[in-house]
Amino acid sequence: MNKHNFELETEKEQTLFFSLCSPEDRQKLTREIPMSFRDFLRISYILFFMDFNYYETYINELFPEYYKKKEHMLIRHIEIMLEYPNYYKDEGVEEQIRSWLTDFCDQVKDKTMQKACRKKLEIYLD
Numbered sequence: 001m002n003k004h005n006f007e008l009e010t011e012k013e014q015t016l017f018f019s020l021c022s023p024e025d026r027q028k029l030t031r032e033i034p035m036s037f038r039d040f041l042r043i044s045y046i047l048f049f050m051d052f053n054y055y056e057t058y059i060n061e062l063f064p065e066y067y068k069k070k071e072h073m074l075i076r077h078i079e080i081m082l083e084y085p086n087y088y089k090d091e092g093v094e095e096q097i098r099s100w101l102t103d104f105c106d107q108v109k110d111k112t113m114q115k116a117c118r119k120k121l122e123i124y125l126d
Contacts, residue, residue: 006054013055017047020108020117029059040066042100049101049124050117101125 018026025043028035035043040063047056060067080087088094101121108114118125 010054010058013052014058017050017052017055019110020113021046021104022107029062035063035066037066037069041070044070045097045100046104049097049121051120098125 018029021029021043024033025039027033028039029043040059043059044056047053047059077087077093084090101124105114105117105121105125108117
Protein backbone atom coordinates (compact mmCIF):
# COMPACT_ATOMS: atom_id res chain seq x y z
CA MET A 1 0.00 0.00 0.00
CA ASN A 2 1.35 3.40 -0.87
CA LYS A 3 1.62 6.26 1.58
CA HIS A 4 -1.35 8.14 0.11
CA ASN A 5 -3.68 5.15 0.50
CA PHE A 6 -2.41 4.52 4.02
CA GLU A 7 -3.19 8.13 4.95
CA LEU A 8 -6.68 7.90 3.43
CA GLU A 9 -7.46 4.68 5.29
CA THR A 10 -6.07 6.12 8.51
CA GLU A 11 -8.22 9.22 8.14
CA LYS A 12 -11.35 7.11 7.53
CA GLU A 13 -10.70 5.01 10.60
CA GLN A 14 -9.88 8.05 12.71
CA THR A 15 -13.09 9.78 11.67
CA LEU A 16 -15.14 6.70 12.53
CA PHE A 17 -13.33 6.16 15.82
CA PHE A 18 -13.79 9.81 16.80
CA SER A 19 -17.51 9.46 16.11
CA LEU A 20 -17.62 6.53 18.54
CA CYS A 21 -15.16 7.38 21.30
CA SER A 22 -15.65 9.69 24.24
CA PRO A 23 -14.79 13.37 23.95
CA GLU A 24 -12.06 12.79 26.56
CA ASP A 25 -10.42 10.06 24.46
CA ARG A 26 -10.63 12.32 21.41
CA GLN A 27 -8.85 15.05 23.37
CA LYS A 28 -6.16 12.60 24.47
CA LEU A 29 -5.60 11.41 20.92
CA THR A 30 -5.34 14.97 19.64
CA ARG A 31 -3.00 15.83 22.54
CA GLU A 32 -5.35 18.46 23.95
CA ILE A 33 -5.10 16.71 27.31
CA PRO A 34 -2.42 14.30 28.55
CA MET A 35 -2.67 10.61 27.86
CA SER A 36 -1.40 8.04 30.34
CA PHE A 37 0.14 4.72 29.39
CA ARG A 38 -2.99 2.99 30.69
CA ASP A 39 -5.12 5.18 28.38
CA PHE A 40 -2.83 4.27 25.50
CA LEU A 41 -3.18 0.56 26.24
CA ARG A 42 -6.95 0.80 26.54
CA ILE A 43 -7.32 2.72 23.29
CA SER A 44 -4.85 0.39 21.53
CA TYR A 45 -6.85 -2.66 22.54
CA ILE A 46 -10.11 -1.07 21.43
CA LEU A 47 -8.61 -0.14 18.06
CA PHE A 48 -7.16 -3.63 17.66
CA PHE A 49 -10.40 -5.46 18.42
CA MET A 50 -12.42 -3.02 16.29
CA ASP A 51 -10.03 -3.73 13.38
CA PHE A 52 -8.93 -0.12 13.06
CA ASN A 53 -5.47 -1.25 12.01
CA TYR A 54 -4.42 1.87 10.14
CA TYR A 55 -5.42 4.21 12.94
CA GLU A 56 -3.79 1.94 15.51
CA THR A 57 -0.54 2.12 13.53
CA TYR A 58 -0.90 5.88 13.38
CA ILE A 59 -1.30 6.30 17.15
CA ASN A 60 1.67 4.00 17.70
CA GLU A 61 3.67 6.49 15.64
CA LEU A 62 2.05 9.45 17.39
CA PHE A 63 2.98 8.13 20.86
CA PRO A 64 6.27 6.27 20.25
CA GLU A 65 7.27 6.25 23.92
CA TYR A 66 4.07 4.42 24.86
CA TYR A 67 4.33 2.11 21.86
CA LYS A 68 7.83 1.03 22.92
CA LYS A 69 6.65 0.50 26.48
CA LYS A 70 3.70 -1.59 25.22
CA GLU A 71 5.99 -3.60 22.96
CA HIS A 72 8.30 -4.40 25.88
CA MET A 73 5.33 -5.29 28.06
CA LEU A 74 3.95 -7.69 25.43
CA ILE A 75 7.34 -9.35 24.95
CA ARG A 76 7.55 -9.82 28.71
CA HIS A 77 4.01 -11.26 28.75
CA ILE A 78 5.00 -13.81 26.09
CA GLU A 79 7.97 -14.87 28.22
CA ILE A 80 5.75 -15.18 31.29
CA MET A 81 3.08 -17.14 29.41
CA LEU A 82 5.63 -19.73 28.28
CA GLU A 83 5.98 -20.74 31.91
CA TYR A 84 2.55 -19.65 33.14
CA PRO A 85 -0.06 -20.21 30.38
CA ASN A 86 -2.95 -18.97 32.52
CA TYR A 87 -1.23 -15.65 33.27
CA TYR A 88 -3.77 -13.48 31.38
CA LYS A 89 -6.71 -15.23 32.99
CA ASP A 90 -5.30 -15.47 36.51
CA GLU A 91 -3.98 -11.89 36.55
CA GLY A 92 -7.26 -10.45 35.24
CA VAL A 93 -5.82 -9.22 31.93
CA GLU A 94 -8.63 -10.76 29.87
CA GLU A 95 -11.20 -9.35 32.28
CA GLN A 96 -9.64 -5.86 32.06
CA ILE A 97 -9.69 -5.90 28.26
CA ARG A 98 -13.30 -7.11 28.26
CA SER A 99 -14.16 -4.28 30.66
CA TRP A 100 -12.51 -1.71 28.39
CA LEU A 101 -14.41 -3.05 25.37
CA THR A 102 -17.72 -3.10 27.27
CA ASP A 103 -17.19 0.45 28.56
CA PHE A 104 -16.34 1.59 25.04
CA CYS A 105 -19.58 0.16 23.65
CA ASP A 106 -21.62 1.53 26.56
CA GLN A 107 -20.43 5.11 26.01
CA VAL A 108 -21.29 5.22 22.28
CA LYS A 109 -24.14 7.73 22.14
CA ASP A 110 -25.80 6.64 18.88
CA LYS A 111 -27.81 3.51 19.72
CA THR A 112 -27.46 2.04 16.22
CA MET A 113 -23.69 2.47 16.35
CA GLN A 114 -23.64 1.14 19.91
CA LYS A 115 -25.44 -1.99 18.72
CA ALA A 116 -22.99 -2.32 15.80
CA CYS A 117 -20.04 -2.04 18.23
CA ARG A 118 -21.50 -4.75 20.44
CA LYS A 119 -22.04 -6.97 17.40
CA LYS A 120 -18.47 -6.39 16.22
CA LEU A 121 -17.05 -7.19 19.67
CA GLU A 122 -19.54 -9.82 20.81
CA ILE A 123 -17.07 -12.72 20.79
CA TYR A 124 -14.78 -10.73 23.11
CA LEU A 125 -17.54 -9.47 25.39
CA ASP A 126 -18.92 -12.88 26.41
